[in-house]
Amino acid sequence: MSVENTDVDVVVVGAGGGGLTAAIAAAETGASVALLEKLDRPGGNTFVSTGSIPAGGTRYQRAAGIEDDAERMTADLLRQSGDHEAEHLVRFLAEESAGLVEWLVERHDVDLRIITDYKHVGHSVQRLHAPPDRRGESLIRDLSAAARRLDVEIVVGNPVAGLLVEDGRVSGVRVAGERSGSYELRSHAVVLAGNGFGNNQQMIDRWLPEASAAQYFGADGSTGENITWATDLGARLLNMGAYQGYAAVAYPHGSIVSWxxxxxxxxxxxxxGHRMGDESVGYSGFASEVAKVAEESWVVFDTRIRDFIAGNEPEFAELVTIGGVKEATSATALAEIIGCSATAVEAAITDQQRAAASGTADATGRRDFPMGPLKEPYCAVRSVPALFHTQGGVDVDRYARVIRQDGTTVPGLHAVGGVTGGLSGRSGGRGYSSGNGLLSAVGLGRVAGSTAARRPGRPAPHADRDPDGP
Ligand SMILES: Cc1cc2nc3c(=O)[nH]c(=O)nc-3n(C[C@H](O)[C@H](O)[C@H](O)COP(=O)(O)OP(=O)(O)OC[C@H]3O[C@@H](n4cnc5c(N)ncnc54)[C@H](O)[C@@H]3O)c2cc1C
Known part of the structure; x- marks a missing residue:
């Protein structure tokens, strides 16, 4: 394909965290980029997330006295996930992670800070870096501003309907939407950043039957077509049975009950009023434990924990303000709020207090209670389990190039984030470590953009290690 009949250098499909990062990485090398978003605003699942990106060995961790590196991060993620089909991406993304976060913060003014008040699921040290208000909306705002500074056109309301393929090479996209009309956009490379299939019931029934009845809590745009186009071109699929669940979304408020x-x-x-198991498997793994027992549950803690979280997490503070967190002066009052037997609630609280005070396991085998025995007054939030996003997708290499079943790459095609095989195990929700979703979106986004933009004479610092070129 010659430069003359190309409309842009790089087309990116989907303006979530992965797509915006790919667009930034491509545009900073001087490439022309079109970022096409099917919905009316950029954001996707990244917008509704807490915007937390894990990174091992950043200077921000060192400044906070946290010792960490890629090796430790890799070991942590693999411990949580068990063996799986995308382990090459775990190692690679852990190695990339510190440079990635520093690049976003220092080169592109994305406001991310190391979270020191918790580690979250799967991490043995504090390594999540998030916007100060811990809202994905802020991450999207900063990424969009960085993209615009680099003259990236973020074209909303333009759904990509398929890929153009010439002589086996992906050469652009076909757009077809009510507002946009139909047109073709030609490019040297296409980056698929349209996320997974959480909002496609047919694909959920096929790949994640255990989550078929779960309420989907992610963005509308995750309808799986990006994965289908890649598989039509022969892409290999990885970890298709894995997903991120969340055990406790506040009902009916619809906000995340902070883990x-x-x-x-x-x-x-x-x-x-009974416990359902050991919650330390994590919010994702515990979602299916709740779903096995009931359609809803109650998160129980105390006012010390409530005030600690509300002081750090605005979304949780809002939940308190709008009355989503109920307060009870005693176990009996708590049982009345839940509508169950006081004996069961008292037994659960007494067991936690005994285990936390003595440092021994509670009845579920759990030992970790950092703020000690719960104290009156208690708090409770009514909640439901939910499916946040899917973790299965296409295989990519360390340049985010899509890999076929025969091990060759699909020329001109890259994939990132929820389109790719995730880092969270082969199946189920237990393998998910906090931040796995954005690590693969933003981490692969950076290498995809940089590699997709690569042309003779144009610097592409992040892709220069690619021995074969684009
Ligand atoms: C409530 C919640 C909290 C979460 N918290 C975290 C967290 O703190 N940390 C973390 O790592 N992960 C978290 N996750 C998961 C994380 O949000 C996702 O893994 C991540 O946002 C995926 O990024 P992405 O760029 O691949 O997709 P998205 O951010 O979803 O972006 C994809 C975009 O592509 C668009 N698109 C799709 N198809 C097309 C098409 N055909 N044409 C044009 N546009 C298209 C979509 O509309 C969407 O805007 C959370 C998820 C949820 C639901």
Whole structure:
């Protein structure tokens, strides 16, 4: 394909965290980039996330006295996930992670700070870097501003309907939408950043039957077509049975009940007042435990934990303000709020207090209660388990090039984030470590953009290690 009949250098499909990062990485080398978003605003799942990106060995960690590196991060993620089909990406993204976060903060003014008040699921040290208000919306705002500074056109309301392929090479996209009309856009390379299939019931039924009945809590745009186009071109699929669940979304408020409430010493009760298991498997793994028992549950903690979280997390503070966090002066009053037997609630609280005070395991085998025994007054949030996003997708190499089943790459095609095979195990929700979603979106986004933009005579610092060229 010659430069003359190319409309832009790089087309990026989907303006979430992965797509915006790919666009920034491509545009900073001087490439022309079109970023096409099917919905009316950029954001996707990244917008509704907490915007937390894990990175091992950043200067921000060192300044906070946290010792960490890529090797430790790799070991942590693999411990949580167990063996799986995308381990090459775990190692690679852990190695990339510190440079990635520093590049976003220092080169592109994305406001990310190391979170020191919790580690979250899967991490043995504090390594999540998030916007100060811990909202994905802020991450999207900063990434969009960085992209615009580099003259990236973020074209909303323009759904990509398929890929153009010439002589086996992806040469652009076909757009077809009510507002946009139909047109073709030609490019040297296409980056698929349209996320997974959380909002496609047919694909969920096929790949994640255990989550078929779960309420989907992610963005509308995750309908799986990016994965289908890549598989039509022969792409290999990885870890298709894996997903991120979340055990406790506040009902009916619809906001995330911060897992810090559990990590600091709280627990979940079924509607009959009984514990459902050891919550330290994490918010994703515990979602299926809740779903096995009931349609909803109650997160129980105390006012010390409530005030600690509300002081750090605005979304949780809002939940408190709008009355989503109920307060009870005693176990009996708590049982009345839940609508269950006081005996069961008292037993659960007494067991937590005994285990936390003595440093021994509670009845579920759990030992970790950093804020000690729960104290009156108690708090409770009514909640439901949810599916946040899917973790299965296409295989890519360390340049985010899509790999076919025969091990060759699809020329001109890259994929990032939820389109790719995730870092969270082969199947189920237990393998998910906090931040796995954005690590693969933003981490692969950076290498995809840089590699897709590569042309003779144009610097592409992040892709220069590619021995074969684009
Ligand atoms: C409530 C919640 C909290 C979460 N918290 C975290 C967290 O703190 N840390 C973390 O790592 N992960 C978190 N996750 C997961 C994380 O949000 C996702 O893994 C991540 O945002 C995926 O990024 P992405 O760029 O691949 O997709 P997205 O951010 O979803 O972006 C994809 C975009 O592509 C668009 N698109 C799709 N198809 C097309 C098409 N055909 N044409 C044009 N546009 C298209 C979509 O509309 C969307 O805007 C959370 C998820 C949820 C739901």
């Amino acid at each position: 810090t409430s559990v990590e600091k010493g709280g627990f979940l009760l079924a509607p009959d």
